[in-house]
């Protein structure tokens with residue numbers, strides 16, 4: 690079988706889309722974290738995270754903006770390249786930034802850059818049914834895609850703040866329809882942010898692809914957190930779903946291992962991290 694040069698001597702096989710699908714099928718929780726540099730990527734990988742996201746949250750936690758809107762394709766490429774150097778086993782997904790996927794051809798051009806220049810293995814874009822055409826176009830060119838539903842931070846100015854989504858029946862039904870449409874369009878993973886537990890579980894049950902949650906309750910196939918939030922680096926008021934794994938004086942590597950273990954044994958998220 691083909692193996693990337695730098696992975697030939699790794700003790701464990703690198704995670705790929707098939708691994709993630711098999712984990713869902715086996716009921717094994719998928720532990721995911723964001724990372725933005727090689728040193729943390731190495732720690733996150735060694736702690737056993739299955740998937741690492743170079744999120745456009747870097748606009749907030751690295752660049753100091755109030756939102757993810759100012760992040761550019763070039764920013765993601767820079768961070769993705771350096772994160773990839775720290776990874777051995779984990780799968781690398783990266784965000785397509787705000788307005789970098791407004792047409793199928795623009796989306797394809799930028800996704801190719803993220804994969805060729807940024808060494809990404811999958812791209813993530815935000816949106817529901819309105820993105821079906823884009824997802825179809827990317828998937829038809831064999832670009833692995835994750836569709837991000839629920840709270841979509843790139844739309845924060847339109848939504849009017851970072852708020853829980855899908856609390857009313859009509860919105861919840863629309864999200865379920867969107868999830869199914871995005872899977873049919875070729876999305877390989879769904880990411881669900883800030884929705885009530887019940888909706889998280891319903892989306893998970895409605896699709897065959899893995900559903901990763903952040904503030905989507907325990908009924909999904911895996912969890913993701915922003916690295917700087919779960920390490921207690923982010924200052925100020927944090928979202929309800931964040932747990933600080935550094936509490937109790939753990940070293941960063943221990944905190945990362947504790948997070949992976951808590952996701953795998955389903956002790957995170959606990960009821961206090963969930964929305965109803």
Ligand code: KIV
Nearest residue numbers: 723744745746903913
């Ligand atoms: O940008 C990011 O870090 C994200 C997470 C909130 C999942 O999309």
